[in-house]
Amino acid sequence: MTASGNPLLQIRNLQTEFRVSDAWHAAIQGIDLDVMRNETLAIVGESGSGKSVTALSILRLLPMSGARIARGRILFQDRDLVGLSEREMSGIRGDSIAMIFQEPMTSLNPTMRVGDQIAEAIVIHRGKSWGDARKEALRLLDEVKIPAAAKRMEDYPHEFSGGMRQRVMIAIALACRPKLLLADEPTTALDVTVQAQVLALLNELKTAHDMSVVFITHNLGVVAQIADRVAVMYAGEIVETASVGDLFANPVHPYTEALLRAMPRVDVSAELEPIPGSVPSISGRPEGCNFAPRCQMREPRCSRHPQLSALPGSPGRCARCLVRVDQEQAA
Amino acid sequence: MTSATMTSAPSRQPNALIQAFRRNKLSWLGLALLVFIVAIAVFAPLLSPYDPLAQDILHRLEPPSAAHWLGTDTYGRDVMSRLFYGARISLFIGFVAVLIAMTCGSAIGLLAGYFGGLFDQFVMGIVDVMLSFPTLLLGLMIAAMLGASLENLIVAIAITEMAPFARVARAPTISLKQRDFVEAGHALGFSHIRIMGVHILPNMVSDIVVVGSLWMATAIRTEASLSFIGLGVQPPTPTWGGMIREGFENILNSWWLTVFPSLAILITVLALNILGDALRDAIDPKMRSE
Amino acid sequence: MSNPSANGLRVENLRKHFHLGGGFLGGPKKVIQAVNDVSFEVPKGESVGLVGESGCGKSTVSRAVLHLVRPDDGRVEFDGIDIGKASRAELRHLRRKLQFVFQDPYSSLNTRRTIRKTLEEPLHVHKAGTKAEIRRKAEDAIREVGLPVDVLDRYPHEFSGGQRQRIGIARALVLDPELVIADEPVSALDVSVQAQILQLLENLRQKRNLSFLFVSHDLGVVRHFCTSVCVMYLGHIVEQGPTREVLDSPAHPYTQLLRESSPVPDPEKRLTLVKNDGEVPSPANPPSGCPFHTRCPHVMPVCREIMPKPIAQASGRKVACHLFEHGVP
Numbered sequence: 001m002t003a004s005g006n007p008l009l010q011i012r013n014l015q016t017e018f019r020v021s022d023a024w025h026a027a028i029q030g031i032d033l034d035v036m037r038n039e040t041l042a043i044v045g046e047s048g049s050g051k052s053v054t055a056l057s058i059l060r061l062l063p064m065s066g067a068r069i070a071r072g073r074i075l076f077q078d079r080d081l082v083g084l085s086e087r088e089m090s091g092i093r094g095d096s097i098a099m100i101f102q103e104p105m106t107s108l109n110p111t112m113r114v115g116d117q118i119a120e121a122i123v124i125h126r127g128k129s130w131g132d133a134r135k136e137a138l139r140l141l142d143e144v145k146i147p148a149a150a151k152r153m154e155d156y157p158h159e160f161s162g163g164m165r166q167r168v169m170i171a172i173a174l175a176c177r178p179k180l181l182l183a184d185e186p187t188t189a190l191d192v193t194v195q196a197q198v199l200a201l202l203n204e205l206k207t208a209h210d211m212s213v214v215f216i217t218h219n220l221g222v223v224a225q226i227a228d229r230v231a232v233m234y235a236g237e238i239v240e241t242a243s244v245g246d247l248f249a250n251p252v253h254p255y256t257e258a259l260l261r262a263m264p265r266v267d268v269s270a271e272l273e274p275i276p277g278s279v280p281s282i283s284g285r286p287e288g289c290n291f292a293p294r295c296q297m298r299e300p301r302c303s304r305h306p307q308l309s310a311l312p313g314s315p316g317r318c319a320r321c322l323v324r325v326d327q328e329q330a331a
Numbered sequence: 332m333t334s335a336t337m338t339s340a341p342s343r344q345p346n347a348l349i350q351a352f353r354r355n356k357l358s359w360l361g362l363a364l365l366v367f368i369v370a371i372a373v374f375a376p377l378l379s380p381y382d383p384l385a386q387d388i389l390h391r392l393e394p395p396s397a398a399h400w401l402g403t404d405t406y407g408r409d410v411m412s413r414l415f416y417g418a419r420i421s422l423f424i425g426f427v428a429v430l431i432a433m434t435c436g437s438a439i440g441l442l443a444g445y446f447g448g449l450f451d452q453f454v455m456g457i458v459d460v461m462l463s464f465p466t467l468l469l470g471l472m473i474a475a476m477l478g479a480s481l482e483n484l485i486v487a488i489a490i491t492e493m494a495p496f497a498r499v500a501r502a503p504t505i506s507l508k509q510r511d512f513v514e515a516g517h518a519l520g521f522s523h524i525r526i527m528g529v530h531i532l533p534n535m536v537s538d539i540v541v542v543g544s545l546w547m548a549t550a551i552r553t554e555a556s557l558s559f560i561g562l563g564v565q566p567p568t569p570t571w572g573g574m575i576r577e578g579f580e581n582i583l584n585s586w587w588l589t590v591f592p593s594l595a596i597l598i599t600v601l602a603l604n605i606l607g608d609a610l611r612d613a614i615d616p617k618m619r620s621e
Numbered sequence: 622m623s624n625p626s627a628n629g630l631r632v633e634n635l636r637k638h639f640h641l642g643g644g645f646l647g648g649p650k651k652v653i654q655a656v657n658d659v660s661f662e663v664p665k666g667e668s669v670g671l672v673g674e675s676g677c678g679k680s681t682v683s684r685a686v687l688h689l690v691r692p693d694d695g696r697v698e699f700d701g702i703d704i705g706k707a708s709r710a711e712l713r714h715l716r717r718k719l720q721f722v723f724q725d726p727y728s729s730l731n732t733r734r735t736i737r738k739t740l741e742e743p744l745h746v747h748k749a750g751t752k753a754e755i756r757r758k759a760e761d762a763i764r765e766v767g768l769p770v771d772v773l774d775r776y777p778h779e780f781s782g783g784q785r786q787r788i789g790i791a792r793a794l795v796l797d798p799e800l801v802i803a804d805e806p807v808s809a810l811d812v813s814v815q816a817q818i819l820q821l822l823e824n825l826r827q828k829r830n831l832s833f834l835f836v837s838h839d840l841g842v843v844r845h846f847c848t849s850v851c852v853m854y855l856g857h858i859v860e861q862g863p864t865r866e867v868l869d870s871p872a873h874p875y876t877q878l879l880r881e882s883s884p885v886p887d888p889e890k891r892l893t894l895v896k897n898d899g900e901v902p903s904p905a906n907p908p909s910g911c912p913f914h915t916r917c918p919h920v921m922p923v924c925r926e927i928m929p930k931p932i933a934q935a936s937g938r939k940v941a942c943h944l945f946e947h948g949v950p
Contacts, residue, residue, distance in 0.1 A: 046811035161900055162675070191674035192838065194900060196882035196892055218812060221841075221884030225891055244888045262816035264845035266868060266883045267890070272845060274816035278781065511729035515792065517689050519743040520716035529742075533733045 007034040008212050009058070009180055014072030016050075016057045018282065024070070025282045027053045028236045031072065032308060034316075035180065040206065040213040042227035042244070044220060048279040049233040051216045055182045058214075059099055060089050076180070095125040098173035102185040104165035108157040114168050115141070115153030121175040140171040144201060163194035167201065177209060184216045199226050220263055224248060229316065232256050235280055235290035238308060239320045252311065252319040252328060254295045289321070297323050355612060361605025368599050372418035379412035383569050392585050402587040404577060410587060413569035414595055420570045421599070424481070425550040428488035432550075433543050435489070436496025443497065444504030445527055455501065461494035470553050474562040481564050484557060488550050499542045503535040537610075544607035548600040555596050571596050628700055629832055630663040630686065630719075630800055635695035637678075637685050651905045655681040657856040659695070660931075663800065668826060668833035670847030670864060672840060672879070676904045677853040679836045683804050686834065687719055688712070699800065717747055720798035724805035726785035730777040736763070736788055737773035743796055762791040766821060783814035787821065794825070800832040807842060819846060840883045844868055849937075852876045855904055855912035858931065862938030872940045874917045911943070919944055 014031035017024040028050035035041050045051045056062050058074055060081065074081040077096065081089070093099075101107045109117055118137035122128055128136070134153070141149035144167040157165055166186060173181060183202070187195040203226060206213050215226060223230055223244065230247045232240040232255065240253040251257045261273040277294040280286065286293060288303035295302070301322055309325045311317040319325055371378060381399075387407030395402045401410040439458070443451040461469065469491045477483040507513060508531060516526045557563045558572025559579075566573060571592040578588025639653040656678040663669045671679045684690040686697055688704055697704045699719060702711060723729035730739060740759040749755065760770050766787040777785055786806065793801055806822070807815040823846065825831060837843050843850055844864055851861040852873065860873040871877045881892060899916050902908055908915050914924040923943050931939040932946065 046813060163900055191901070192840075192884075193674060193878055193882045196884075199884075200892075219884065220812075220886040224886045224888045225884045227888075248886060248888055259812060260886060262813050263886060264816075264819070264839075264841040265885060266840040266844055266880065267885050267887075269844060269865060272816045272819060274820050275813040276817075278783070278814070279811075511723040511725055512731045514684075514689060515721060515723060515729060515789075518687055518716065518719075518721040519746065519792075519796070520713050521742075521746055525746065530731050534731070 005037055008037050008076070009033075009035040009214075010073075010075040011054075011058070012073045012075070014054070014057060014074065015070045016053050016062065017068055017070045019066045020283055023283070024068075026070070026236060027067075027282055028057070028233075030237055030308070033231060033238065033241075035212050035214055036229075037179075037212055038206070038210055039228040040203075040215055040226050042215045042217060042223040042230045043233060044217055044223050044230060045233035046218055046279065048235060048282070050236040051218075051233050052184055054233070055099065055184050055214060055216055058182060059093055059097055060084075060086075061093075061099070091125075094121050094173070094178075095176045096178050097180045097182065098176070098178040099182040099184065100166070100169045100173050100186050102188050104162065104169045105157065107169055108165060108172075110157050113154055113156060114160070118168070118172050118175055121172055125176045136175065137171070140175060141168070143174075143205070144168070144171045146171075161194075163190055163198060166190060166194075166198055170198075170201070170205070174205060174209065177211075179211060181206075181211055181213045182216075183213060185218070186215075187222065188217065188219070195222070202226070220259060221265075232259075235285055236282070237290060237320060239291065240318070241308075242317045243314060246314055246317060252317075252324050253291075253321050254297050254324065255291050258294075258296075299323055355609055357605055358609035361602045361609065364598055364602035365606060368418060368595075368602065369422065371415050372422050375412075375415040375419055379409070379415045381409035381412040383408060383412040383416040384567050385409075392581065394585070395587055401591050402585070404574070404585075404588055405581065410574075410591060413574060414571070414591055417569040417571045417574060417592065418595065418599075420481075420564060420568065421551055421554055421572075421596075424485055424488065424554045424564075424570075425547050428485045428550045428554075429492060429543055429547045431485070431489035432492035432546070433496050433539060436493035437500040437539050439493070440497035440500030441504050441527055441532065444501040445508055445523070445531065447505075451501075455497070458494045458497045461491075462498070464491075466491045466549065466553060467556055470557055471560065471562065474557055479562045479565055481568075484554060484563050487557070488553050491553065492546050492550060495546065496539065496542065499539060500535065503538055504531055507531045507534055541607060541610045544603055544610055548603035548607070551596060551599055551603075555592075628665045628799075629667075630834065631696075631698040632662070632682075632686060633660045633696040633698075635659040635682060635685055635697065636693045637681055637690060638693055653905050654856050654907055655904055656685060656692070659853075659856070659858055661851050661858060661861060663832050663834050665799070665832055666826075666830050667849065668835055668847045670843035670850035671834060671836045671853060672838065672843050672850055673853035674838060674879075674901055676855060676901050678856040678904070679853050680804055682853075683721075683802050683834060683836050686802060687716075687721060689721075713747070717796040718799045720793040720796065720801050722786075722789055722793050722801060722803040722806045725809055726782045726789065727809075729789045730785055730792075732777050735774055735776060739788070740773070740792055740795055743792065747796060749796065758795055762795045763788070765794060765825070766791045767817075781814075783810055783817060786810060786814075786818055790818075790821065790825070794829075797829075798831070800834065802834045802836070804836045805838070806835075808837065808839065815842070822846065840868060840880065852879065855901065855907050857912060857928070857941065858939075859913065859942065860938070860940045861931075862934070863936065866936065866938065872934070872938065872945065873913075873942050874919055874944075875913045878916075911941075 011031055011033040015029040016027050018027050031054060043051045043054060057069055058081065069082050072082065115134060115137050118140055119130065119133035122133035122136050123130060138149055138153055141152060146152050146164060146167055160168060187198050190198060199222065202213065217223060227244045229241065229243050231238050232253060234255050240256050247256065251260060258275045262275055264272055275294055280290060287305065289306050292298045292302040306320045306322045308318050308320045311319060311325065311328050385408060387403065389407065390403055391405055391407040393399060393403045399409050399411065401414065404410055439454060443454040470487050473487040473490055474483060477487060513526055513530055516530055554563060555572030555575065558570045559576045561576065563572055564570045574592040575589050578585065582589050635656055636658060637656040639655055641651045641653065642649050659682055661669065671682060673679045681690060685692045699715060702715060704715060707715060737759060740762055741755050744750065744755040744758055750758065759773065763770060763772055768784065768787055807818050810818060819842065826833060835843065835847050847864050849862060850864045850867050851858045852875065854875050860867060860876045867876060868880055871880050884892065902915060910926045911924045911929055914920045917924065921943060929941045929943045931941040933939050934945065
C-alpha cells in the first residue's frame with residue numbers, strides 16, 4: 001500500500017468544458033490531483049460529478065467537437081499532456097497510460113478474435129513481430145486467469161461471459177506494461193462475486209507490474225476495498241481527498257458524510273438518510289458552494305465559493321468546505 | 332416524506348422537423364417543388380388554358396408555341412392542360428395506393444411482430460416472397476389479372492407496396508414489445524389491441540411515414556410504367572405514363588410529347604425523395620436518442 | 622405452521638424453462654432452465670427479497686408470479702385464488718391487486734404519452750370511477766410519490782431517472798394494489814436518489830400496508846428493505862429466511878460467498894475470499910445435482926448426483942444443502 005516519491009501524475013487546475021446550447025460550460029473545474037507510484041487512487045462521485053470526464057481528459061479522449069480542455073496542466077513523466085499533439089498522445093494511450101471501461105462488450109471489437117486484439121496493441125506500441133506479440137498475448141491471458149487460455153485466444157468477445165470479457169480488456173490494457181491504468185467503473189456491470197474476483201485480480205496485477213491505478217466508481221463499498229487514497233467529486237469539483245482510512249473513519253465534507261449515511265450496508269442495519277434535492281446541471285451551478293442547497297450545515301458564508309483547503313493532520317488531506325475546514329482547524 | 336425538487340423546467344425541444352430543414356437547404360427545394368406540383372394538380376381546372384380532352388385535329392403535333400406553351404399531341408390536345416390534369420390522376424393514384432399499402436402492410440407487420448411464433452413465420456414468409464418480385468413485375472401481373480382501370484391500378488400498386496411496409500412495421504414492433512412500458516401495460520391488464528394501438532403504434536408512426544413518402548415516389552413511377560405499357564388508366568383520360576406512351580411513336584419528331592411528361596415525373600419523384608430524406612433526418616436524431 | 626398467507630402471495634413449485642432455437646431455420650435447440658421448483662410466500666404487509674446474480678432466475682420468477690410469463694408448472698396463489706386457473710374476469714381483478722415496478726426508468730414509461738395519460742389509463746381500462754374521480758386519483762398518486770401536480774401534463778423525457786422512477790411507482794399505485802413486485806427498482810439510480818426512492822417505498826408500505834416482492838442483486842438494499850429474503854442460484858432457491866439472520870450468519874455456501882463478496886464501506890473489513898473461482902454456469906447447461914457443486918468449497922459426492930431439498934431450520938429458515946441434511950452441522 002505504500003506510495004512514495006514523486007507523483008506519477010500531477011493534475012493542476014484542470015478545467016474541461018462542454019458546449020451546451022451554444023455556450024461553453026465547465027464540466028470539471030479546478031481539479032488538482034496527484035497520483036503517486038504504485039497506489040490506487042479512487043475517484044468517487046455520482047452522475048454529473050465529472051469523474052469520467054476527468055479520466056477522459058487525462059488521455060485526451062474527449063469528443064472532437066463540443067468538448068475542450070480550457071485550462072490546466074496534466075504532468076506525466078515530465079510532459080504536459082494537455083499540450084501534446086494527437087500523434088504524441090496516441091503514442092501514450094495503450095502504452096504508458098491505459099484505460100479500461102465499464103462495458104467490455106462495446107469496448108472490444110466483436111469481429112476480431114481476442115488473441116489478435118491483445119497482440120495488436122503490442123505490435124503497434126512495441127513494434128514486435130506478430131508471432132512474438134501473439135506469444136505475449138497468450139501469456140497475458142494466463143496472467144488475467146482465463147482458463148484454457150490457448151484455446152480462448154481464438155474466441156470472439158461474444159463467446160465470453162461479462163467477467164471474462166473484462167479480464168480480456170485488462171489484458172489488452174496491460175499488454176504494454178503501462179505505468180498508469182485508468183479504470184472507469186470497470187466492475188459496475190458485473191455480478192458481485194465476479195466483481196470481487198476482478199478487484200482481487202487488479203490488486204495483484206498492480207503490485208506485479210508496479211503500476212498505479214485510478215479507479216473511478218460510484219460505489220463507496222468498492223472504494224473501501226481497493227483504494228489507498230480517495231478523491232470525492234461533486235458537480236465537477238473535488239470536494240475532499242483523504243487516505244481511505246481517514247475518509248471512512250472521519251469524513252469531513254458534508255457531501256461525503258451524507259453519501260455514507262445514504263448508503264444501505266449489508267453488514268449493519270441502520271436508518272437511511274436520503275440527501276434531499278438533486279445534483280445541479282452543468283449549466284445551473286450556483287455561485288457559491290455547489291452542495292450548499294442540499295447541505296444541512298449550510299451557513300450564510302457558503303454563498304462564497306469555497307476553495308480546496310488543506311486540513312491539519314494527515315498530509316494530502318483536503319476538503320472544499322468553509323464550515324468544516326474551520327471546525328477541523330479549530331479542533 | 333422528502334419531496335423531490337424539480338430540476339429547472341427544460342425549454343421545449345425545438346421542432347425536429349424545422350431543425351432538419353434548417354440543416355439541409357435542399358429540403359426547402361423539395362418542399363417547394365412538391366407544393367408547386369400539388370397546387371397545379373388542385374387548381375388544374377383554373378390553370379389549364381384548354382380542356383384536356385378537346386381535340387383540334389387541325390393543330391395536331393405542333394411544337395411549343397405562344398398558343399400552346401408545351402405543344403399539342405396527335406389529336407391536337409393541349410399538352411400543358413393534359414399535363415396539369417394528369418398531375419391530379421398521378422398524385423391521386425400515388426397517394427391513395429401508398430395510403431392503402433401503408434395501412435394494410437403496417438397492420439400485417441404489427442400483428443406478425445407482436446404475436447410472433449408460427450403466425451409470424453408464416454406471414455413473413457409470404458411477405459418475403461412478395462418482396463422477391465421486382466415491383467414492376469408484380470404490379471404488371473396484378474394489373475393484368477384485374478384488368479386496366481383506375482381502381483384496379485390503385486389496388487395493384489397498393490399490393491406491390493404492402494410487403495415493404497410489413498417489413499418496416501415488424502422490426503420496431505419486435506423491439507418495442509419487449510420494452511418495459513409494454514410489459515407494464517400487460518401487468519396493468521391492458522388488452523392486446525390497446526397495447527398495439529396505443530403504445531406500440533405511435534412509437535413507430537414516424538418510421539412508417541418516412542418510408543411512406545419514399546414509396547409514394549415509387550408508386551408514381553409504377554403508375555407511369557404501367558400506364559406506359561397500357562395496363563393503367565385508359566385513354567382519353569390523361570396520365571403522365573399514358574402521355575409518354577402516346578408520344579412514343581413520334582418520339583423523334585415530336586420530342587415535346589415525351590419530354591414534358593417525363594420531366595413532370597422526374598420532378599415529382601425528386602421532390603418526394605428529398606422530402607423523405609429530410610423527414611428521416613428529422614426522425615433519426617430526435618427519437619433514436621431516447 | 623400457521624397459515625397467515627391466506628391473504629398473501631403463495632408460490633409453490635414454480636418452474637419455467639425457455640425453449641430457444643430449433644424449428645426450420647432457428648439453429649440448435651437450447652433449453653434455458655430459468656426457474657426450477659421455486660416455492661416461497663409473501664405474507665400480507667411484509668417485504669420479501671429475491672436476491673441472486675445473473676442467470677439465477679429472479680427476474681423470471683417476478684414475471685411468472687404475475688403471469689406476464691406463463692409458468693410451465695407450479696402454482697401461484699394470491700388471496701386464495703389460483704392465478705393459473707383464474708378466469709379472465711378474475712385475472713383482470715387480480716391485476717389490480719398485484720402491481721409491478723420496473724428497473725429501467727428510461728424504458729418503463731411510454732415517451733409519447735403525457736404522465737397524466739400514463740397514470741389515468743389503467744383507471745380507464747379497469748373502469749375505476751368517473752372521469753373526475755379518475756383525474757383526482759391520478760393527482761393523488763403523483764402527490765403521494767412526492768412530485769407536484771404540474772408534472773402530469775409533461776412528457777417523460779423532461780424528467781430525471783429518479784423522477785421517472787417515482788412516476789413508475791405512481792402508476793403502480795393508482796389501482797390501489799395489495800402486493801407490489803419490484804424488479805431492481807433502484808439499481809439504475811445514484812446512491813443519493815436510491816435512498817430517496819427506498820424511503821418512499823418504505824413510507825408507502827407502511828401507509829398502505831403493502832406487501833413487496835423485492836428483486837435485487839444488492840444485499841445492502843435488501844437488508845434495508847426486506848424482512849425476509851430468498852437467495853437464488855441457477856433457478857433454485859438455495860436459502861430463505863429472515864434477512865438479518867441470513868445475512869449475518871449465512872448457512873448455504875453460496876450465500877456465504879455472496880455475502881463475503883459484497884463490498885462494505887469500511888476499509889477495515891476488506892474481503893478475504895476463501896475460495897472464489899469460476900463463474901455461474903449457463904442456465905442452458907446447468908450442472909447435475911446441486912447447481913452450486915462446481916464451485917462449492919464443501920462439495921461432497923452426493924452433491925454431484927442429487928439436488929438437495931429445502932430443509933426447515935430454526936426460526937423459519939430453509940436451506941437446500943446436503944450439509945444440513947441432518948440438522949445444523
